[in-house]
Amino acid sequence: MAVDTSYYLILSAAVFCTGLFGILTRRNALLFLMSVELMLNAANINLVAFSQYYGNLTGQVFALFTMALAAAEVAVGIGIILVLYRNFEDVDVAEAATMRW
Amino acid sequence: MADTTWLTLAPAFLLGLTGLLVLYVDSIGRSTKGPIAVLSLLGSLAVAGVAIALPDALGLGPAGWSFVSFTLLGMFALALFVQPGSQNRRLIAGLSTAGAVGALGVAAAFLFTFDGEPVNPFGDALVVDGMSLLFAVIVASVTAMVTVASYNYIAEHSYQAEYYALVLLAGTGMTLMASANSLVTVFVALELASLPSYALVAFLKENKGSVEAGLKYFLVGALSSAVFAYGVSLVYGATGSLQLTAVQNAITGEFTGMLGMGVVMVVGGIAFKTASVPFHFWAPEAYEGAPAPISAFLSSASKAAGFVIAFRVFTEAFLQVSESAGEFLVLGADWVLVFQILAVVTMTLGNLAAVTQDKVKRMLAYSSVGHAGYVLMSLAALSGGGATATAKIEAGQFVLAGGMMHLFVYGFMNTGAFLFIALAEYWDVGRTFEDFTGLGRQAPVASVAMTVFMFSLAGLPPFGGFLSKYLLFGATVNSGFVWLAAVAIVNSAVSLYYYSKLVKALWFDERPDDKKPLEISSRPVGLYAAVIFAAVVTTAMYGVFGPVSDAAIEAAAALL
Amino acid sequence: MALAELVAFALFAIVTVASSVGVVLVEDVWHSALFLGVALLSVAVHYVMQQAEFLAAMQILVYVGGVLILITFAVMLMREDDTTEVVEA
Amino acid sequence: MxxxxxxxxxxxxxxxxxxxxxxxxxxxxxxxxxxGDPVGFDDATAIQNETLQSESPTGDYGSVSANGQTYAVAYNGSEETANVSVANDPGVGVDFREVDTTGDGQSDTVYAISRTSITENIGYLMFAVDSDQRSAPGETFLVAFEIIDMVLVGALVGAVVLARRDEGGEVVAALGLRDSDESPGTSAGQVAADGGTEDGGDN
Structure with missing residues (x-):
């Protein structure tokens, strides 16, 4: 067993923070969606690493559920983004500002 | 005799099954899909029959089989493609309402016959106890009012069956959130409540406000669910399990940093669902842009469901209470302190922002944020009250019960208020306070109901809101958090200003000359029924409050 | 052996982090989607290294095969013809 | 390009x-x-050390408990690392192997060795199947699985409702700009959420 669990944790922290950075900087709704995917993946890396650490499958099964939920979330998200595009001809989050943000 | 503990989940089953059934019924009327719908319905029923007849086949147990049939039903519902236009609007709305009322009846019956022994249907991942039943009652009654009101509100729209199905599925998710006893179940039930809600907020596809609200709700929701998932992964990392009691037992103090970070992130996920700071800013947008019945649904039922998760997760997993050893330990981060800050910031921010609004729906949205702040006090005041652990536990039970009762009353008064907005939108009244002037003469019954909701939300004596606020604030003082209660009382006083501003507009203000005169000819039955029902319950809360608050105190006692 | 695993981890960790940074930093949404694909695939490699082979398979099937295709479709549908700079606040 | x-x-x-x-x-x-070091799922770590609970006077059979069940095992106590024959076959999930730990030539310990793959175990956990072959620890997820099922129904219904374009109740092409069409939202699409104003309620 070569790789320490903490290495994986640092990897996941890096991916999580990258996703957070993307959310803070990018206005494009699709980019936002992709950044959220990165963050969910970071959570999954953690879960798998801890699953290995404890020799306990709970983490792996939960990671599977997270994947399924991410897929469902993307489906709904893309539906909303499509409708947004039809209404505003843009997917810029700030562009859709009928109401104050 | 087969194991029947799964029957305790009947409220959730009823809501979910009705949601799927609505999709079937909608398909049966169509020439091409009718036969498929009937066949798949029969197939699923046959599997359900097998499930009951052969409980131990394949080692799955009755729980497994009942769920297999559920899965099949869901899969077939997908196969019947969603399509616009509805065959029988009345049937679909009636079926949905019947499902919600049925769930309400079952939940209420279970609540009042509850013997105090928590049941674990399907292992440890779920628990049915007093608190989950109480919140099932709240969610089911809000769902029922919303489905009744929607009958008129979405009368002109396509995708009726899908609308009701989404509402019912979200309601199922909220009911399951109330029963979730493991962080996995919490997470997936939260998503079940959220995903249909995103679609519902953006349901008015041609309306820019609705689409924008849907987008913002979705973006913040996706972000917070990612943060929540990461928090859960850290809690798992610190303890090696996800089941709440197991988490509590496994907390050793070895991984304090990781656990603390996980707890803070879990707080973030819950803050989204309850529309609290720091994930509150979606709330005014989403509530304002969404169809008004959906605003009512989200601001009442969804908020209650978020809080029930908070109550259960934090008291079961991150709090160690031992009366015999005299222990009352807050585990992980000092989340009580976090909740104190969040409560003060949330209620102050919500109420101050509500004061400045000139649109009624947005004012209600901000006031809903303020009310989240009040309920947060019940977690913020947990650690106070007395020198001994026993005294602390008793004080904690009272604040928790106060929070539950406030959510219970809020479920009626806030739903009613938003449904009155739905009524105003139905009449094309407009959105600002000025637009509402003179409505009292045109629609006196609805306006009286709205006046009741406003005064109740402000916490004035004759109405339900007074009782729950009295209980909540009193319990907070009892826990030794006088300053917190003082902040809440000041906030309530502020809120009286903007609530009475609306009442004044309804009854006393002269209509400005530049506004076109109101012409209200229709009296939509569904909307009226829901609004009046909510008003009657809010007013008659004196009769209901006693027994329900007893149940709430018992439920809180089971937690601590 | 331990060193080999460590090197493999470091290599793929660099790929994962670099491509996820790429997702948030590149100009074009389409490039972001491609970078996301690389990131998701390299995460699958980490899963294999942690005895989660099934999860790795699901990662590729569900994420790369499903989610990414969906995002790609959305990108294609909504991409503006000329790469106009999105104005930042 | x-x-x-x-x-x-x-x-x-x-x-x-x-x-x-x-x-x-x-x-x-x-x-x-x-x-610390991760536990992992290797054979080496999945072995659960099970001490013989009872032994026959002749020392050639006994009982051992593993995974919550008790099995009768028969073995030849004099031969080290000999395979144990298991009386009531626990299935392919668990193998028993005897080891002499005290060095007295008598096998005194039986190891239960997991033979179930991780993937198989994920299946058992996800559907809460009670099986002798379940060897890795973990919680069961049947409820979560079924809730996910409902989530997928809800998500797909929601996504289809949102993404589908329809005019006057009739489905047209699934994608495209609304404004490029001849007749945008007719009265069926008009909504009251903003008081019915055309501009989305920005007044």
Whole structure:
């Protein structure tokens, strides 16, 4: 067993923070969606690493559920983004500002 | 005799099954899909029959089989493609309402016959106890009012069956959130409540406000669910399990940093669902842009469901209470302190922002944020009250019960208020306070109901809101958090200003000359029924409050 | 052996982090989607290294095969013809 | 036409600092966490050390409990590392192997060795199947699985409702701009949420 669990944790922290950075900087709704995917993946890396650490499958099964939920979330998200595009001809989050943000 | 503990989940089953059934019924009327719908319905029923007849086949147990049939039903519902236009609007709305009322009846019956022994249907991942039943009652009654009101509100729209199905599925998710006893179940039930809600907020596809609200709700929701998932992964990392009691037992103090970070992130996920700071800013947008019945649904039922998760997760997993050893330990981060800050910031921010609004729906949205702040006090005041652990536990039970009762009353008064907005939108009244002037003469019954909701939300004596606020604030003082209660009382006083501003507009203000005169000819039955029902319950809360608050105190006692 | 695993981890960790940074930093949404694909695939490699082979398979099937295709479709549908700079606040 | 990826930098200072600061905090916490060697799922670690619970007077059979069940085992006590024959076959999930730990020539310990793959175990956990072959620990997820099922129904219904374009109750092409069409939303699409104003209620 070569790789320490903490290495994986640092990897996941890096991916999580990258996703957070993307959310803070990018206005494009699709980019936002992709950044959220990165963050969910970071959570999954953690879960798998801890699953290995404890020799306990709970983490792996939960990671599977997270994947399924991410897929469902993307489906709904893309539906909303499509409708947004039809209404505003843009997917810029700030562009859709009928109401104050 | 087969194991029947799964029957305790009947409220959730009823809501979910009705949601799927609505999709079937909608398909049966169509020439091409009718036969498929009937066949798949029969197939699923046959599997359900097998499930009951052969409980131990394949080692799955009755729980497994009942769920297999559920899965099949869901899969077939997908196969019947969603399509616009509805065959029988009345049937679909009636079926949905019947499902919600049925769930309400079952939940209420279970609540009042509850013997105090928590049941674990399907292992440890779920628990049915007093608190989950109480919140099932709240969610089911809000769902029922919303489905009744929607009958008129979405009368002109396509995708009726899908609308009701989404509402019912979200309601199922909220009911399951109330029963979730493991962080996995919490997470997936939260998503079940959220995903249909995103679609519902953006349901008015041609309306820019609705689409924008849907987008913002979705973006913040996706972000917070990612943060929540990461928090859960850290809690798992610190303890090696996800089941709440197991988490509590496994907390050793070895991984304090990781656990603390996980707890803070879990707080973030819950803050989204309850529309609290720091994930509150979606709330005014989403509530304002969404169809008004959906605003009512989200601001009442969804908020209650978020809080029930908070109550259960934090008291079961991150709090160690031992009366015999005299222990009352807050585990992980000092989340009580976090909740104190969040409560003060949330209620102050919500109420101050509500004061400045000139649109009624947005004012209600901000006031809903303020009310989240009040309920947060019940977690913020947990650690106070007395020198001994026993005294602390008793004080904690009272604040928790106060929070539950406030959510219970809020479920009626806030739903009613938003449904009155739905009524105003139905009449094309407009959105600002000025637009509402003179409505009292045109629609006196609805306006009286709205006046009741406003005064109740402000916490004035004759109405339900007074009782729950009295209980909540009193319990907070009892826990030794006088300053917190003082902040809440000041906030309530502020809120009286903007609530009475609306009442004044309804009854006393002269209509400005530049506004076109109101012409209200229709009296939509569904909307009226829901609004009046909510008003009657809010007013008659004196009769209901006693027994329900007893149940709430018992439920809180089971937690601590 | 331990060193080999460590090197493999470091290599793929660099790929994962670099491509996820790429997702948030590149100009074009389409490039972001491609970078996301690389990131998701390299995460699958980490899963294999942690005895989660099934999860790795699901990662590729569900994420790369499903989610990414969906995002790609959305990108294609909504991409503006000329790469106009999105104005930042 | 393909374009080279271009980085967009600048104007990201504050979010960048936030992200890096968060990363540093997390990294410090993770490095500081007293994580030992991972347990993992290898055969070597999945072995559960089971001491013989009872032994026959002749020393050639006994009972051993593993995974919550008790099995009768028969073995030849004089031969080291000999395979144990198991009386009531626990299935392919668990193998028993005897080992002489005290060095007296008598086997005194039986190891239960997991033979179930991780993937198989994930299946058992996910559907809460009670099986002798379940060897890895973990919680059961039947409820979560079924809730996910409902989530997928809800998500797909929601996505289809949103993404489908329809005019006057009739489905037209699934995609495209609304404004490029001849007749945008008719009265069926008009909504009251903003008081019925055309501009989406920005008044």
């Amino acid at each position: 393909t374009t080279r990826p271009e980085l967009r930098l600048g104007g990201h200072l504050a979010p960048g600092i936030i992200a890096v600061a968060l990363f540093v905090i997390m990294a410090v916490v993770f490095v500081g966490a007293p994580l």
